[in-house]
Amino acid sequence: MSVLEIKNLHVNVETEQGTREILRGVDLVINEGEIHAIMGPNGSGKSTLAYTIAGHPKYQVVEGEILLDGENVLEMSVDERARAGVFLAMQYPVEIPGVTVTNFLRTAKTAIDGEAPAIRGWIKDVRESMSNLKMDSAFAERNVNEGFSGGEKKRNEILQLELLKPKFAVLDETDSGLDVDALKIVSEGVNRAHSNTGLGVLLITHYTRILRYIKPDFVHVFVAGKIAEQGGAELADRLEEEGYDRYQVAESAAEAVTAE
Amino acid sequence: MTSTAMPTAEQHGLVAHSDGAFVPVQTRSERFRSVNVDEFAPVTGREHEWKFSPIATFADLIGGELDGSRLPIETTDASGIAFSYIPRGDSRIGTAGTPEERASANAWSTFGEALLVSVTGEDEKIAFVTRTGLGDAPRAAHTVIEAAPNSRGFVVLAGTGTARLSENVEILVGAGASLTVVSLQEWDDEAVHLSSQFARLGRDAFLKHIVVSLGGNVVRVNPSTHLAEQGADIEALGLYFADAGQHLEQQVFVHHDAPHTKSRVTYKGALQGAGARTVWIGDVLIGNAAVGTDSYEQNRNLVLTEGTRADSVPNLEIETGDIEGAGHASATGRFDDEQLFYLMARGIREDEARRLVVRGFLTDIVQKIGSADLEARLTAAIEAELEGR
Known part of the structure; x- marks a missing residue:
């Protein structure tokens, strides 16, 4: 039984105006197979949490811990975290010119597993996952994210999720910029990975829309760098009706504190 | 343009102005040219063709005495690609171009015989000419690569080991021929190699010209292509990787001089380590006769570490209004x-x-x-x- 624990996490970012405190004591426990939705207004620190878990060098952890099955994730490099089973589906996946999707997927799979995948089974897996995500087979020979539409980029992220089979996936606004068809396809992919591998999911989103297709076990409302409220799926329904307005007072007060 | 019609060097600013530092921009077609080294003024390092180069490291090649004897070469066999030596007076020599700077003219003035690489026949074939271990004394060389009309071929001119070499390469692509020439520089760390390469393309001829510079202390490969007849087509590619202390330079010139000619120039380089230095200058001249020209040139550099410098200078001169397209792009980015x-x-x-x-x-x-x-x-x-x- 795998578990990802985030304890009293405080994170700063260096900006041109000086140090900014973004996360102010986040506590979260995600067990294998659980789906947690993190919802919150823009600027509340949701993406910072995602990138900090993945180990982006821009974010400095000043206090707290992230543990994966008791192992200190913060001491791991970015690639070590991925090999330990943490996956981040990015909001803005970058282009890698000259590197084909096929080459990239095989390289990543080899790195994660510690050995090259058996060629025949691997090709079949890739084909099947691409077909499930309604990705044209020509996709495989294109360069990673180069000239991809927004929807294609997100599908490519979920393709990697399905093929690399991590223990925990952080989905950073995977729903943003998707039309309803693409949203359904992407959500189905996440649900497949969840039911096939017992994936634990941290679903970061601004909108409740994706929660129609991916049912969360827990919903956490993120405001001003910490969890302001948590509950079950019913909390998302309430947010859909009421929006984030009732948290805005707290948020603007907090922003006044951090204002340069 | 014939050399008899050339204006004097002084008229074109090769002599410094009274303020001593300013050399005016001139149109590429009016640059001073000569096969005779003595007709070039001494190099100061301020000239447009030298201002990016570490000229002090190869003063011997610019102005000193060169050994013009045959280079030690190894060749591979291919049916339809023959190697021989031709005397200085051979009628082919000088038909693809004329030196525009002193090191090139110095080599031209002193080479003994020229290596002739002769490509015939319509079958695809590839041959390597490898120059290995040319020693530490300054040398001159002249090579003519001639592709017969309608022939096909692939010629690799490679360099490894030691070298202090100034050379000229003439590439004559006959009507309807399709030729690939790769100039591959994998010299030792101390080597200096200056290569002026002149191509002349006949009617509907195609040349793929590729410069790959990886090894050497200073490597300067300057390919000029004269699209002399209707329908001529050049694809000029370059790839370079400069390490610490390395200077890799290429000055590319394409002269559209006939109707419906096409050029694509794409050079890419990476720089890694303190003092890694690259220079790319891309001149394209679309002459008055070159209606229907289709031209595009680009240079991209990838900077991998601190302490490197990449210069990238695209220039486009257009003398006719009736063209299909002409563009250029240049970008240098960090990792x-x-x-x-x-x-x-x-x-x-x-x-x-x-x-x-x-x-x-x-x-x-x-x-x-x-x-x-x-x-x-x-x-x-x-x-x-x-x-x-």
């Missing part, structure tokens, strides 16, 4: 840490992620070379560069 993060977030170790990005950056040039063996060899050479070997 993108977000690409590194993305790959590492998929479990790929940092060194492998860097290799993927750099190989990806250079790969579109490698893939256009058109010889699987050479592509594999260059991919391996690029990996070795990345590992600092």
Whole structure:
């Protein structure tokens, strides 16, 4: 039984105006197979949490811990975290010119597993996952994210999720910029990975829309760098009706504190 | 343009103005040319063709006495590609171009015989000419690569080991011929190599010209292409990887001089280590006769570490209004840490992620070379560069 624990996490970012405190004591426990939705207004620190878990060098952890099955994730490099089973589906996946999707997927799979995948089974897996995500087979020979539409980029992220089979996936606004068809396809992919591998999911989103297709076990409302409220799926329904307005007072007060 | 019609050097600013530092921009077609080294003024380093180069490191090649004897070469056999030596007076010599700077003229003035690489027949074939271990004394060489009308061929001019070489290469592509010439520089760390390459393309001829510079202390390969007859087509590719202390330079010139000619120039380079230095100058001249020209040139540089410098200067001169297209692009960017993060977030170790990005950056040039063996060899050479070997 795998578990990802985030304890009293405080994170700063260096900006041109000086140090900014973004996360102010986040506590979260995600067990294998659980789906947690993190919802919150823009600027509340949701993406910072995602990138900090993945180990982006821009974010400095000043206090707290992230543990994966008791192992200190913060001491791991970015690639070590991925090999330990943490996956981040990015909001803005970058282009890698000259590197084909096929080459990239095989390289990543080899790195994660510690050995090259058996060629025949691997090709079949890739084909099947691409077909499930309604990705044209020509996709495989294109360069990673180069000239991809927004929807294609997100599908490519979920393709990697399905093929690399991590223990925990952080989905950073995977729903943003998707039309309803693409949203359904992407959500189905996440649900497949969840039911096939017992994936634990941290679903970061601004909108409740994706929660129609991916049912969360827990919903956490993120405001001003910490969890302001948590509950079950019913909390998302309430947010859909009421929006984030009732948290805005707290948020603007907090922003006044951090204002340069 | 014939040399008898050339204006004097003084008229065109080769002599410094009274303020001593200013050399005016001039149209490329009016540059001073001569095969005689003594007609060039001494090089100061301020001239447009020298201002990016470390001229002090090869004063001997610019102005000193050169050994013009045959270079030690190894050649591979291919049916339809023949090697021989021709005397200075051979009628082919001088038909593809004339030196525009002193080191080129110095080599031209002193070479003994020219190596002739003669391509005939319509079958595809490839031959290597490898110059290995030319020694530490300054040398001159002259090579003529001649593709007969309607012939096809692939010629690799490679350099390894030691060298202090100034040379001229003339490439004559006959009507309807399709020729690939690769100039591959894999010299030792101390080597200096200055190469002026002149191509003349006949009617409907196609030349793929590829400059690959990886090894050497100073490597300056300047290819000029004269699209002299209707329908001539040049694809000029370049790939370079400069390490610490290396100077890799290329001044590319394409002269559209006939109707419906086409050019594509794509040079890509990577720089890694303190003092790694690259220069790319891309001049395109679309002459009055060159109606219907289709031209595009671009240069991209990837900066991998601090302490490097890449100069990139595209120039486009257009003398006719009736063209299909002409454009240029240049970009020099640092290694993108977000690409590194993305790959590492998929479990790929940092060194492998860097290799993927750099190989990806250079790969579109490698893939256009058109010889699987050479592509594999260059991919391996690029990996070795990345590992600092």
